[in-house]
Amino acid sequence: MITKPILVPAATMAIFISVAAQSQPAPSSQEMTTDSTTRTSPLSSPSTALTVSSLKGMELVAANGEEIGTIEGILVSTPDRRPFALIERGGFLGLGAKEFAIPLENATVAGDQIAVTDVKAGQLDGVVEYDESDAAFRELDDIQPVILRQG
Template identity: 40%
Template sequence: MRTILAAVAILAAGTGLSSAQDATTTSAVSAYTEVEDGAMMVTTFNLTVDDLDDMDIVGANGDEIGEVDDVLMNASGEIVAVSAEVGGFLGIGDTEVVFPLDQLTLQGDEFVTSLTKEQVEALEERVD
């Protein structure tokens, strides 16, 4: 997956994206750190990091958007977001984006977001 992300980053850099836009996106996303402790509680949902791993994220209409790859914390150590691969087919052409926790609602064993497809596509891309 990291190899695919690196390849996507290289391709994106070669497509003429503005440096200012690229720097803003990279600095915002790089502020997140993956939570390594699976037993750590995500108080927003009263679940552990391990519980969130691989949970489906669906749109308000029930369409599958992606699944949780990583749980992310900010520089203060607060769990504030999850990353998920969206788009693509069978792992090809997908993009790893960051969903702030306030954009997700827990319903049963999946997350629901009211974000539209366009809003999901506009989410910050995760850069390792």
């Protein structure tokens, strides 16, 4: 019978595979919680964690101090979890305003403002506005933290 010699090595291999799978270390609590915090950049400089609710209403300004807009919410790009500030510009009394998603990768907290180095207000005139049905973004809840550099 040829089947007996083949079954014994196959059964032995199956046991070793299941033991190896069970001996994998469980992820640490730090690895498990990394996904719930949104980082804007490597933490090479001093940083601070602010909740989305504390960021709402803050002014987003360019590096030269030019006002870009007021933060209405924080978005995360779904493919790579990059954070974006959702701002409104233009309009009158809430009518005709356009929403834009501004990247926060190079953002710095400066008092009650968030300064971005790679965006100027004038650049937004030709940019396509944010569409809330866009699956490339999801809005963060008010209690979620966002880590920003301190200025």
